[in-house]
Amino acid sequence: AISNDDLLVVSVATNETDGYLRFIRSLNVYGYNHETYGLGQPWKGGNIQFTAGGGQKINFLRENLVRYKDDTTKIILFSDSYDVMFTQTPESLLEKFEKFKPARVIFGAEDFCWPDQNLQYEYPFVESNEKRFLNSGGFIGYASDIYEMITSKEKIEDDEDDQLFYTKIFLDKNLRDKWSIVLDKKADIFMNLNGAVDEVELPLRNDEVYIHNSWTDSDPIVIHGNGPAKRSLNYLSNYIARTWSSNAGCLQCKENVIDLTKIDDQEQWPLVYIAAFIEYPTPFLEEYFEKILNLTYPKKRLAIFIHNQVEYHKNLTDKYMSTFKENEYKFVKYFNYDDDTTEGEARQQAITECQEDTCDYLFVIDSVVQLDNPDTLLKLISLNRTILAPMLMRPEKTWSNFWGDYTEEGYYRRSPDYLDIINYNKTGLFNVPHISNCYLINGTFLKKFTPQYIDPSIDPDVKFSQSIRDAGFFLYVNNELAYGHLMDPDNFNTSLIIPELYEIFTNFLDWKSRYIHPDYYKSLEPNATFQQPCLDVFWFPVVTKRFTEDLVDLMEKFNRWSGSAHNDGRLAGGYENVPTDDIHMTQVGLNDHWLYFLKEFIQPIQQKLYTGYFSDPPKAELNFVVRYMPEYQSKLRPHHDASTYTINIALNDVGKDYEGGGCRFLRYNCTIAATRRGWTLMHPGRLTHFHEGLPVLKGKRYIMVSFIDP
Amino acid sequence: AISNDDLLVVSVATNETDGYLRFIRSLNVYGYNHETYGLGQPWKGGNIQFTAGGGQKINFLRENLVRYKDDTTKIILFSDSYDVMFTQTPESLLEKFEKFKPARVIFGAEDFCWPDQNLQYEYPFVESNEKRFLNSGGFIGYASDIYEMITSKEKIEDDEDDQLFYTKIFLDKNLRDKWSIVLDKKADIFMNLNGAVDEVELPLRNDEVYIHNSWTDSDPIVIHGNGPAKRSLNYLSNYIARTWSSNAGCLQCKENVIDLTKIDDQEQWPLVYIAAFIEYPTPFLEEYFEKILNLTYPKKRLAIFIHNQVEYHKNLTDKYMSTFKENEYKFVKYFNYDDDTTEGEARQQAITECQEDTCDYLFVIDSVVQLDNPDTLLKLISLNRTILAPMLMRPEKTWSNFWGDYTEEGYYRRSPDYLDIINYNKTGLFNVPHISNCYLINGTFLKKFTPQYIDPSIDPDVKFSQSIRDAGFFLYVNNELAYGHLMDPDNFNTSLIIPELYEIFTNFLDWKSRYIHPDYYKSLEPNATFQQPCLDVFWFPVVTKRFTEDLVDLMEKFNRWSGSAHNDGRLAGGYENVPTDDIHMTQVGLNDHWLYFLKEFIQPIQQKLYTGYFSDPPKAELNFVVRYMPEYQSKLRPHHDASTYTINIALNDVGKDYEGGGCRFLRYNCTIAATRRGWTLMHPGRLTHFHEGLPVLKGKRYIMVSFIDP
């Protein structure tokens, strides 16, 4: 039998694109002998993605295969490289080749007759599940036959079409018989994806993903993303050729990784330019900056380039500019909002800066990106891709910073694995057609290629991905780690006093991070214990210090305190029996938000503490911030609340901000004087828990009170 | 000066009526010398209340005063007796008499010219505030003059008019001058009340009540209830002539009292016939009979005569007939409801029985009378009156068993002191024009007079009082003790299963007595302590065993148990989450009653136990009796109630009527298993007091549950 030593895979490539490297990797994975011709040479074969061309390929072959011209045992497999992957061993391939005997040259086949459709009528007829037309992206045959065939015509121009050349040989009955040429009608070896994507299945065999053609019932080996099917090959390339293992998952994630931590001298670490884009008002920008500052990377090997188009964010951005400087970033560059740089120009400029300074990486981070994981940058570098995005989602939404697929018109479309990827059912590296918001670009790549952002007809990020794809480079997304998430800036209303307080619906995760006490979550654990300072009065941390500051700040700026009036136009009944000097959440437009807070954070605790009481959602009409001052209303006389249960959150510090105060439950003769900022009391409102607010002797005491289930 | 020895009060009376005795008492009170002529003689002077007459009085005087005919120092004061009272000392009287000098004979005066109105023009003129016309009910003068005057005409017939006789003498100028006769125009001595009642004031002097004439500005001494003014005199007689003292109250209450307890041999005690009249359906008849049985009096000296016209009461009356017999009443006589005796006939018959058997007292007790005070009979006997009623009221209503006054037409009217009497601001004996329902009649009186009940045009009790009044006897009411009260039978619906359960509105006091636990009231005391078997679960007695029996009896007879269905047409929402096998109070028409119970008995305790919680009135839509049985619904799974607080009353006895059961509060890991019949649990309904009904293992467990303030 023929052995692997007799088989040589040859291809023509002038440029080491990501596609070429992928091709070579697939050959190496299965141990093919292979040679590439033309590397580093200028390409003169035209843009064969969109028009005919490629005659130069034949000329490279003639030049290089001459040395095998008399070899009648060597088997040559020619293949395109940028858009091809091998998916089985040489042994499997040769076995199939032998089955074609007595044929000596086999061409791949497809359903389209290209580049001259008029020739289709000259093709022999085939069965309905067979491919009729020749595709020259891949063929196999004995070296002597191949060489005769490619040299059978005296001359071919570099920009003539190679496929037309082979087609004419095949359609000439004499020539066909001379070399015993057949088409691989049933795709036993060659699978040309164009127009046949739907025939492809991805069965698992021994933990490995193969290609099965369900139409021809074959398992093709050489997978060719010809023409517009490149997109499909990119998709398949995430799985086939031992890229993926059903047990081990992403195999390519472990290939060629870079471990910077092995470089002890941090001065030797790559220089990363961070490009920060603040193009529209964005909530939680403080956290955005803080998370960039928190990246685990030597600050001296970081530089930051900030584009801020938003006047509202000027002060904060200025502040963080200084902070970056204090942190000894290599440099801190700033396009201020009053520059007239557009988003596209700014993004393009970031590329240029990196190119000019010969930075090692450009790390793009838009303002909507919250890099919760400080190891993000290290991990992205380690994965060693040309362009790589950490997967980021809007929490609880199917909204990601990448597209799994796109339509013919260039719009977002889901790939079959999109939901598995965003839900972390599949984790790894995924070749995708579009990424945005956050990605790392390899500086070496920028030396040979300049991604484009500026196009008057499309968005800068769409243009970016397109320019990369069109150049045959890949956009990867990785979801091996939880890197962070995306903000939803849509409802962010900067005309509010503290706009982030209102973000509980739109950006719940960030709201929680800023405003929910980290220890709150302990209360949710199954065996959590609770402090019970008075009988059936419970006490637990619920909001952060930041929350108490922001809420008091909001109320003091709003400043329409009720003045302890009994007659209260804010109430349905118009009358408050035991009035406090307060501002209601309704007045500052926060009532719905507060009700949501109650449902999310208070109700679960209530259900643990007062077993068997269910009221969903908790209802509350009276949610208010109370202010006590000795010179004004300093206390609240004994009363019951109009509630089933009440929460009473301390908003500032006794002993520091004020003296005195506290809450006393008269029936139990029990006082909680040393209240804790950010902690809430939870107590029954009516009947048993008659209570009073004790006099504040100095300073101001603030509390947030809700009467729940009145 | 003239001394008391010179003064003699003379009067004419054939019959020792109550009025006569009152007259004599007033003379004795002030120490007058007095003589009465004609006692025991037949009266031939006509009915001078309605027509002229009274000549016989003059004839008695002629006959008796002859012995003083020459006495020129003795002063004779003639006075009517049945309708007169003396109200000051002889000294005061004589002093005033001397002021009339040189007049030697003084007649009382009034504003009516009687019996011959034509004579009015012959009278001398007087000032506007003076009385112009002679009244012969009282006059004073020297014995010799008086004798001359009454004998100045040869003969006078017994039925001629005495006043006309004196009038003619006065109008004869010669005769007038002869004995120097004047009229007491300014009522210095004589006050004739007819037409002058409004002139009367009752000032206090030295703790004693006097008559002041505000018109003539005098303090008259001899008060004459002439003609229709007898009623007014009866009223005044409750105060004047040392009958009343502003400090000591009722003085006559201490006069002539009978103390039976001094008679050791009870066989010697007076024989009292009780006459019991059940003329219409009456609530709480059991208690009525029980209270009669409880009278502190030797049973052998009691007999009972029962008239029952009501079929509904037959069984109970039969039962108590037996009980009276067992108690060795002297006799028990029974006119059953199927006799056709009318009310009037029965009442009249009771009089007859007493007269024939020569009973010592007849004690009338109608079915509406609740003699709460067992000493009532003893006290009434002790007060030693002809006819005496214990004051009885419908509680909280101005409805009594006596009238203070009556109109010309004979209808109920209040006297000036009516409200003071019924409110016990004045306590004592009161001469009133009408009594009913309950009174003690002296048997001696019945020997000489037969009160009348039968009159086709008026009610038996109205006829009774009228017949007594008209005969010159008095009807007294006494309110020195709280004797008991009257039922309101108006809304008593004998078609109900247990009609008394529904009497909480109409006969609240009796409802309470039968149904409210006697120890309940201790819980109302200021420093009451409460059992607290579980935290904030309180436990106190509230209803009697009788209540629990009656309610369970009602529900079992009604018998439409819900069958523990989730879908409950009795509820507004139609759905019960944690259903019991129960009957709602609404179903048996008791819901309003129960709400009243909650307000009266539960709310005051709630306010003590759950300080500061006010909800007035307590609201409750779900009030129901639950039945647990092992073979059916034996328990209730953990739940909260639709209430602010709940009461849960045990309706039968654990260990006796059933085994198992009880109420468990899961959050406090606390069980109340040994529940107490008639005691209620009171516990918060929602939030803190998650609870369950534990399985009944044997028998039936009944509870009454209210979800208060849902």
Ligand SMILES: O=C(O)CCC(=O)C(=O)O
């Ligand atoms: O001052 C306090 O902690 C009590 C406040 C309170 O009871 C209320 O606002 O209803």
Ligand SMILES: O=C(O)CCC(=O)C(=O)O
């Ligand atoms: O069985 C008991 O005592 C509890 C009854 C109860 O909880 C209810 O009816 O709601």
Ligand SMILES: [Fe+2]
């Ligand atoms: Fe409160």
Ligand SMILES: [Fe+2]
């Ligand atoms: Fe319950």
Ligand SMILES: [Mn+2]
């Ligand atoms: Mn190709």
Ligand SMILES: [Mn+2]
């Ligand atoms: Mn308020």
Ligand SMILES: [Mn+2]
């Ligand atoms: Mn008279």
Ligand SMILES: [Mn+2]
């Ligand atoms: Mn029910």
